[in-house]
Amino acid sequence: MRRPDTIKIRLACREDAPALHAMITEIAKATMCEDKITSSPDDLARDGFGPTPAFEALIATADDIPVGMCLFFPSYSTFRGRPGLYIQDLYVAPNQRGGGFAKRLVGAVAKHAQTTGKTYIRLSVDAENMVGQRFYEKLGMRHAEDEKIYVLDGKAFEALANAK
Numbered sequence: 001m002r003r004p005d006t007i008k009i010r011l012a013c014r015e016d017a018p019a020l021h022a023m024i025t026e027i028a029k030a031t032m033c034e035d036k037i038t039s040s041p042d043d044l045a046r047d048g049f050g051p052t053p054a055f056e057a058l059i060a061t062a063d064d065i066p067v068g069m070c071l072f073f074p075s076y077s078t079f080r081g082r083p084g085l086y087i088q089d090l091y092v093a094p095n096q097r098g099g100g101f102a103k104r105l106v107g108a109v110a111k112h113a114q115t116t117g118k119t120y121i122r123l124s125v126d127a128e129n130m131v132g133q134r135f136y137e138k139l140g141m142r143h144a145e146d147e148k149i150y151v152l153d154g155k156a157f158e159a160l161a162n163a164k
Contacts, residue, residue, distance in 0.1 A: 007067065007101055009108045012057035017045035019066040020057055023091040031126055055088065058108050060101055068092040070105040075122055084120035085113045106139060124149050 012020060021041040028034045047054040048071075060068035068091055075086040087109060092101045106121075113121060123141075125132045133143070152160065 007060045007062050007096075007104070009058050009060050009104060011112075012048070012059040012069065014045050014049035016057070016059050016066070017041045017048065019059065020044050020048075020069055020071065023066065023069050023093075024071075024089055026093075027089055027091050031129070056112075058105055058112070060092070060096075060105055062096070067096045068101050068105055070109050072109055072121075074118075075120075077120065080120065082119040084118045084122060085109060087121060087123035090123075102135060103139065 018041040021039065021044055024039070025034070025037055028037045048057065055071055055073040057069055057071040059066055069089070070087060070091075071089040072085045072087045075084045076082075077084060087106070090102060090105060092105070110121060113119075121141075123136070125136060137143075
């Protein structure tokens with residue numbers, strides 16, 4: 001494992017799309033959701049690095065080899081009246097875990113948020129991911145007890161979108 005100060009963190013670019021996708025696939029494997037992955041590196045390149053990017057990502061490298069990433073996009077709180085960022089994916093390679101890299105990545109997202117006028121970060125974590133929950137709590141995040149996340153996709157999305 002490398003020391004946290006030997007890892008470089010930078011904004012991802014279009015050429016990083018294959019590495020980002022590979023790390024997203026590793027997240028899916030670890031959470032037993034690999035069958036849910038329908039995206040491709042080309043999708044990430046198109047949607048994250050085109051004229052109107054749907055997301056940004058920070059990538060952590062050691063000797064120019066990707067070892068971690070944090071993918072995020074804009075959020076807005078009508079209650080706060082302020083913009084923020086939503087972290088979609090956070091990944092650190094297994095052989096790099098425990099060295100403070102995840103904290104550095106989330107810290108870099110917080111710094112990025114602050115410098116771009118954002119005032120908060122939100123994310124969701126799998127209910128069974130106790131390690132992740134403890135990690136986020138250690139960073140000072142709190143669980144929003146009064147919220148549940150709902151998803152509309154697939155056939156239900158199509159039916160609602162096409163309803164007359």
